[in-house]
Amino acid sequence: MMRIELISVVVPVTQDNGDVVSAYHSYRRVLGRYGKPVEFIYVLDGPMPQAAQALRALKNGGEPVEILSFATPFGESAALTVGFRHAAGDVVFTLTPRIEVAPDALPALLDALATADLVVGRRVATNRGQPQKPRKFERTINVLFGTSLQDIRSRVRVMRAEVAKELTVYGNQYQFLPLLALAQGFAVTEVDLPSTRMPPRLQRFLPVDVSLLLDVVTVYFLLRFLKKPFRFFGGFGFAVLALGAVFTTYLVLARLVFGIPLVDRPALVLSTLMVVLGIQIISVGLIGEIVAFTYAKDIRDYRVDRIVEPTTVELAEEKGDTAVQSTLTKA
Structure with missing residues (x-):
């Protein structure tokens, strides 16, 4: 207790x-x-x-x-x-x-x-x-x-x-x-x-x-x-980008190989928007990573439960070895 x-x-x-x-x-x-x-x-x-x-x-x-x-x-x-x-x-x-x-x-x-x-x-x-x-x-x-x-x-x-x-x-x-x-x-x-x-x-x-x-x-x-925003935005963004790229590639090949016109096909607009949207989502994830990296030193989302073994500095302090403490501090 x-x-x-x-x-x-x-x-x-x-x-x-x-x-x-x-x-x-x-x-x-x-x-x-x-x-x-x-x-x-x-x-x-x-x-x-x-x-x-x-x-x-x-x-x-x-x-x-x-x-x-x-x-x-x-x-x-x-x-x-x-x-x-x-x-x-x-x-x-x-x-x-x-x-x-x-x-x-x-x-x-x-x-x-x-x-x-x-x-x-x-x-x-x-x-x-x-x-x-x-x-x-x-x-x-x-x-x-x-x-x-x-x-x-x-x-x-x-x-x-x-x-x-x-x-x-x-x-x-x-x-x-x-x-x-x-x-x-x-x-x-x-x-x-x-x-x-x-x-x-x-x-x-x-x-x-x-x-x-x-x-x-x-x-x-x-x-x-919170500490890895690119994992969220990047994964979702790449999925949207890949889907848009596949649709766009299919429509372009259909036009070049089979001669299917693209003038009155809204699918091309939709697929292009998906590509742009995917790039934007990925960019948001990258910006989030930059912000998280910048402030990472000020964010502490962990705690030390216990120290298993004393560090060299602590051992030196116990023995009163000031020379070792000074060297380790400078290092």
Whole structure:
């Protein structure tokens, strides 16, 4: 079990209501059993008089509550980013302002941190005796990213402090935190938690949910092709270029060999446009590679898990060999 001196709880609030108080007391009661200090960071996504008043009353009563508020709504991703920035705990929970899972089951998330960096609370309907099968959305995500998660968009999570510091989320990427953590090399696992309410939007994946599809495409591109954009644009561009070149060659040969006129054949215009389009797509990929190469030294999408053997410089430092240190430094 990892050593915990302080537990941070980040709660993004996107709707103005007073239910945050009852949820807070439930969370506080359960997490207080560890005998460690707990800090609650509530981030209000815009002006929310009711929620702000209720939280202010908790703070004035001596509760460990910190209240942050945006002047205008910026979304849950921004709220999580600000909350992570202010969290000082060794572990960071992300919880919902209204109870979605049985609070008494939260310790199971902390226990799972012994073998993982981020633990997701997999919501299980209380009227079922076994975990539910992955939904269509999760099955699609697992196929695209090669994962085996069953409740990717669960907002009940716990992570080590270094995970919260490394993750960068914007837009609607808060729904894909486990995928972002996996891309950074962190270990992610799931723990079954009894659910008190299953939102209808999570019970099925509708093809007409265009915004969700766009979010999936965005995350897929960012995780797979951000550092190698030419792999994406180049492959697609070469396919379009090759197809256009084949059609153009066929039409030209048909004109030269068989004497078929090209004046009233729109296929020639279409094939020529495909050639031009393919070249443009390839050019976009090359420009993306240039940009990625230029800023590669400032982008770190990896982490060092551990050092297997000390380097020569470290050994020299331990022995106090200043001459070796100076030589290696100059080299």
